[in-house]
Amino acid sequence: MKVLVTGGGSMLLGGVAAALAARGDEVVCLQRRPIHVPDGVRQVQGDVRQPDAVRSAAEGCDAILHGAARVGVLGTWDDFRSVNVDGTSNVLAAARAAGVSRVVHVSTPSVAHSGHSLVGAGADAAVTGRKGAFYAESKALAELLALAANSPELAVVAIRPHLVWGPGDTQLVGRIVERAAAGRLVMVGDGSALVDTTYIDNAVSAHVAALDAVRPGAVCAGSAYVVANGEPRTVRELVEGICRAAGVPFAPREVPAGLAVRVGGLVERLWPRFRDGEPPITRFVAEQLGTAHWFDPRPMRDDIGWRPHVTLDEGFELLRQSFARSAA
């Protein structure tokens, strides 16, 4: 199978490209900056905002795994819209032009996120109309667009991985470790909210499984699925586990959840005016860490035939080994 992977620069999509190549698929990676690719993967530099670049990369492909996205809280609405919404639109158009019959759209649970706790939740429909939350809003529009493109000729499935982490992760793991090492670790509330996460290897295998499962007429075509380990833990235990794996002290200060959400909202508005880079806390992160977030694993199991193969504790051990290697 020949597969186009967009956004191969990220930990997740890079991993998916490598996994596909390793099992013998012909893989083309499309991203803006050159990346290190495993043997056998063809690399194309280009921007999903340019329809021609996407169309030429998709030529001759059987399937597309669309993961290119703008993330974070920095940037204007146009920045987010052009990459996440228009980019998705370009990928879908390229798929149709190239006669591709299967598309996996990489989405996020935050497209249906409303700020309150999710307990054993399913993949509810994406919600639009948010004010201010550019990332979630643009990803919601993108997912609606992608699923609407599902047709008898083109099968589309949306996968929403929840809090992906693992060795080499600069987002979740990187930030926690950095802050804990600096003695600036903050716990939202008392850290007792149960949160599910996804170990990187599981996230990769879930996307591969979705790619294999999606085809015109398949049960999963036209639907969205949340991917997670299916092992929710309290935020405190998760953060503590990451700190232990990294060998940094775990001594958080507790910040009331309500306050954290308000501060997060304030910080994400003011931060860009004074500092560069992503702010230390955002409203979204505060909500994510202050309320329960765990999901119904059955749809992925029943419709896609996927189950996680690395447990949380195995993931922590793999993370510990990776930190130990890089320290050595």
Place this chain on the structure above:
Amino acid sequence: MPSAADLAAFGLDPSWSRMVQVPGHDGATHRWHVLDRPAEGAEGVAAATVVCLHGNPTWSFLWSRLLHELHPAYRVIAPDQLSMGWSDRVGARRYVDRVADVHDLLAALGVAGPVWLVAQDWGGAIAMGHAVAHPQQVAGLVLSNTGIAVPEGRHAPWLIRLAASHGVHRLVTRSTPLFVRGTPFLPGRPLTRVQRRALAAPYRTAGRRDGVAGFVADVPFGDLHVTKSALDRVAAALPSLRVPVRLVWGSRDPVFNDDFADDLHGRFADVQLHRIADAGHLCVLETSIAPFVEAAIAGAASGPTPAARVADVGESLWSRIEAAADSSSLAVSDAAADEAVNGAEFAERVAGFAASLHARGVRRGDRVAVLVPPGIDLIAVVYACWRIGAVTVVADRGLGLGGLGRAVRSARVKFVVGPKRAVAAARTLRWAPKATAITVGSLRGNDAPRLRELAIDAPTADDPAAVVFTSGATGPAKGVRYTHGQLCAQRDALRALYGITDGDRFVAAFAPFAVFGPALGIATGLADMDVTAPATLTAAALDEACRRIDATMVFASPAALANVLATASGPLPSLAKVRLVMSAGAPVPIETLRRLADLCPLAELCTPYGMTEVLPVADTTLTRRAAVGAGRGVCVGEPVPGCDVLIASTDAGARLQELPVGDTGEVVVHTPWMSSGYDGLWHTQQLARPTHEGRTWHRTGDVGHLDTAGHLWIEGRVVHLIHTPMGPVTPVPLEVAAEAVAGVQRAAAVGIGPRGVQQVVIVIETTADRADGPAAPELAAAVRAAAAPQPVAAVWTTRQLPVDIRHNAKIDRSALGRMMERRLSGSSR
């Protein structure tokens, strides 16, 4: 007609609502508003049509919960009575016309074939009228808080008399919305604001309330009232109805109270009553009655269940007492009161009490609440009642005062026997306001020969003997009915199981068990303890009770035994001599038994397994438990000879589907000594007593499995199953594993989240005194390792797990699960 927006705001599906032109028996055509929910075809469920009739001052909205919740295979038709709701205003309408209206409406709707009528308040009287007039068109009745006549010895409900009285009637029912607005505030479970607003919606102006006033005016208070004779004619015809009638009753209704339920219960051939203790007049809206209606329809389809009965009592319950009437050897000893009676004295007291009770009007079949504190008198009153065929209602203080009150109230007793204070309390607390109070003191003074002169026929095997109560660990205590035959079979089973001979002497540290002593024909001793708190039994008190009768056997609850161990400091010579110790009611930790073995070196330590509804089911001893070793859950031993045990699937619905050996499922039993069933809870009874291969079985509500050696293992309660994405998980094996971890005293495994997606949380009491919160990382890791391969989302420590009062051992895992779900949602703070 209500607007679609209004209906949607009331939570009704606007597509159910329509107006129907109905040519009436009165020659006029009236427009009716009807909520009509069509049936959806479903496999395995026979189609049925359910017609719901509301009363005053409501409308078809009354059935909104039933419309939503009833199985989709059934069509539901809920009309607004004429002059009510959104139907035509036709002025005051008499009962006879309203009965005929039902027939008119069903004809206009083209409903063919028998229908189930579900009705409340005036709707019930109308439904009964229709059933009597057209019996072939009625498949059955489900009636809720209604009536056909004022029960004997009672006045009409004072609220209705007030509303109907001259000068007040129009003011409260028509000129002001008092009657309409007040009804939802009658005692019961509270209604929501939306429900209250919806109920009042069609009655905004005085003109629209004509029907409300008319209904009240139609309540017959005098014999000359035209409706009185119509109601009397219907009432007279009810006994000839052959269809099943099921009563679902909110017991807090001040209008149609439990007396009306009893009155109706006495009027039908095939009738059963289910009381909902905390619901009121609008029970059908306060609670979910769909399961009741479904069960009524399903029960009628499957036919009656064979009654559990014992052919012959053999030896009567009191025959050993009479046989010992000349004996000077010890019969009953009470260490707390420092009192003891010999066989002759005890027989004399029982006979004297029996004669006195008879003289006070207690007759065969009458229910008697025995509120006598544990002691010789309690045992004597129970046997005196049994001797004359009265039914004892024994509720112990272990239910808590509120639970005791609810239990006595639900049993509808005719007499209350107890010390002065208790009978006064029963009246002032309205446990049994209309019962005749009899003080224990007043029973003395009659002599035994009087009883013989009375020549009272002894009760037979099928005669009811007692109502006893479940511990109420997971909801209100349920009354359980036993016949004489069943109690005799239970006595014989215990005698055989424990090799009890006339030479045995028995100390009971749990009052209901002490009652069995005289029936077994053995000397019985009561220990000095606070019966409301079994954990108050001290080692010294138990030893003293044993000393007084030179005991060979001891019965104590697990909580009592735990305290005996905690308080055992000096030598306990009398306890050391017993040959048998029994403990039941809750699981007994094997460690407790090991330590007990040091105190009673000669004794076999038995832990019979069973429940209020059936005891014993299985039995094991410390020795056998130790030999069996560890396994999935707690081993309760082999089934007792004469008691059949099978393991049934928990998701086969009403049908019993036996599972292969080794599989986990619900423990279901059949034995001659199982109780007749529940009292005033037909729905519970129907669920708990399935028929299988021609016999009636009892669903214990416990889950477990039988191993290849025939041992029964208990893994928890059906309601406490944790429904994970990988399938159901039983709590007890996880708890046993967690309790093996150093530092863990007691553990409870609960599920959080929606059924099918639940995550396991283990809550532990630790040996170190810790505040509520997440377990320390090392402890959490150890508990998780013990529970493996089952993933555990969180390990939480708590000071005290929620347990029942009676046994201080049964954990309310459902409540704990809800609490943990809130605690781990992050949104509570």
